Amino acid sequence: MKTETEQNMGNVNIARRSFLRYAGAATVVGALAMQSCTKDNANDAVIEGGNNNGGSDITDIGSGDIGILNYAYALEQLEAAFYIQVVNSFSSEFTTDERALFTDIRDHEVLHREFFKAALGAKAIKGLTPDFSKIDFSKKTSVLGAAKAFEDLGVTAYDGIAFKIENADYLTLAGKIVSVEARHAALISNLITEGSFVDSDQVSATTGLNISNTPTKVLATANLFLKTKVSAKSFTF
Amino acid sequence: MNLFNVIEEIEKIDPEFNDRINPRRAAIKNITSFGSKVAVAAMPFAFATLFKKAYGQTPGTDVNSVLNFALLLEFLEAEFYNKGLAASSLINANDKANYFTKIARDENNHVAFLQGVLGTAAISKSSYVFDVTGGGAFADVLTNYDTFLKVSVAFEDTGVRAYKGQAPFLLKNEVVLGAALAIHAVEARHASAVRYLINKKLNLGLKPWITSDTKGNDTGIAAVDANYAGEDNIIQGGVTLTSLPAVGTSNSKKSATASFDEPLERAKVEALLVGSFIKPA
Numbered sequence: 070m071k072t073e074t075e076q077n078m079g080n081v082n083i084a085r086r087s088f089l090r091y092a093g094a095a096t097v098v099g100a101l102a103m104q105s106c107t108k109d110n111a112n113d114a115v116i117e118g119g120n121n122n123g124g125s126d127i128t129d130i131g132s133g134d135i136g137i138l139n140y141a142y143a144l145e146q147l148e149a150a151f152y153i154q155v156v157n158s159f160s161s162e163f164t165t166d167e168r169a170l171f172t173d174i175r176d177h178e179v180l181h182r183e184f185f186k187a188a189l190g191a192k193a194i195k196g197l198t199p200d201f202s203k204i205d206f207s208k209k210t211s212v213l214g215a216a217k218a219f220e221d222l223g224v225t226a227y228d229g230i231a232f233k234i235e236n237a238d239y240l241t242l243a244g245k246i247v248s249v250e251a252r253h254a255a256l257i258s259n260l261i262t263e264g265s266f267v268d269s270d271q272v273s274a275t276t277g278l279n280i281s282n283t284p285t286k287v288l289a290t291a292n293l294f295l296k297t298k299v300s301a302k303s304f305t306f
Numbered sequence: 307m308n309l310f311n312v313i314e315e316i317e318k319i320d321p322e323f324n325d326r327i328n329p330r331r332a333a334i335k336n337i338t339s340f341g342s343k344v345a346v347a348a349m350p351f352a353f354a355t356l357f358k359k360a361y362g363q364t365p366g367t368d369v370n371s372v373l374n375f376a377l378l379l380e381f382l383e384a385e386f387y388n389k390g391l392a393a394s395s396l397i398n399a400n401d402k403a404n405y406f407t408k409i410a411r412d413e414n415n416h417v418a419f420l421q422g423v424l425g426t427a428a429i430s431k432s433s434y435v436f437d438v439t440g441g442g443a444f445a446d447v448l449t450n451y452d453t454f455l456k457v458s459v460a461f462e463d464t465g466v467r468a469y470k471g472q473a474p475f476l477l478k479n480e481v482v483l484g485a486a487l488a489i490h491a492v493e494a495r496h497a498s499a500v501r502y503l504i505n506k507k508l509n510l511g512l513k514p515w516i517t518s519d520t521k522g523n524d525t526g527i528a529a530v531d532a533n534y535a536g537e538d539n540i541i542q543g544g545v546t547l548t549s550l551p552a553v554g555t556s557n558s559k560k561s562a563t564a565s566f567d568e569p570l571e572r573a574k575v576e577a578l579l580v581g582s583f584i585k586p587a
Contacts, residue, residue, distance in 0.1 A: 267495050
């Protein structure tokens, strides 16, 4: 009893799935470009990533799902760069266990960064230059404080933009990553103060919901740690 | 069933519902004028089709159904932690104050939040019996703290997977997807904390993240293997993570599996819980 519309919708879904698989076959760029052709205007946007925007030192993430993936890529670049520096110059105050945990987190963030870079291909924004001058890598408290800020920010960023994602497969990918960021966030919070993993700075004590943030707010914080500033002009909700 | 009341109810929790079905609004208006050609018995089908079009999913994955599935899981988690906290000399004072009082607070809040969102559409807790021993598989869960910790880890990790699995059904739904992911993040915070805690106590080599080196389940608790099935996936969005450029051990299988958490579909979550931890009243 399927209507023609229904059948067409089903075919579109199958087509989308095939696209993703096709993307998997190392032809990511082409597939993403083709996919954007089949969708609404929000996804047909010109991606400004990869270039400086109008000569200023601001990189815009672009729009549509590609913009959101670039947003994630920008944040993962920041996190990866931070943990690489932490692990390369471990403060003597870190215990052996803590070093192992931070090395794991470095690995995860580098993998997230490399994943987005590979998935986005030519649509990826450029490599961002971090500015960690505000962080004292020789002091554990400084490193833990910055790590908490980055992890909490990551969780609120993914959750805050998720409803703008058009493609369900991308939403699932974001979900796969954000829970790992939340795991990091809880651990680091507990390393600072045992039992602070769901404190009210991040989790409402009345609803049990984690807070979330808009790209504008997230990038205002992220840009404090970036020489290459990032903007999200298409996501000013 | 009054279709228009139902749509109004949906709009309360999904303000964009009308926008979703907007192109077919005329069709909805016309439902009332189908006349005698459409038998009353056909209405549920027409309604199900409407949902399918609005959310692009089969019936059972509409917003209320997703939220009630979440509520059922939260009932179980809340019951588990409330009973654990109430059990005398199960949880030591430090862990009670720093971990389980907070986790129980969140789970009880999730129950209240979901009930508030669902309103009269919420399932009733009294329709179910919650057996925290899982039908006897974890018989000493309220007397042996090690067992309690193990069940807690499995519940939290599975909760994360369950919410993640439902996210696609809430695609583009600012309010409900936002709330579901906000709970999802809190479950992941819990999972991380309890994993860290159990590892400190039992030295299982367990990390706050699921590190699936040989199989999905990294907890060493064979009874929960199915809860972790598929966590050993190393291919994401078509990208083989272990082939990516590395810094240190970043592209190892351990790192690849730990850096992405996997969703679990509803039927599989229910298969793990219904009949053991959750039974009809």
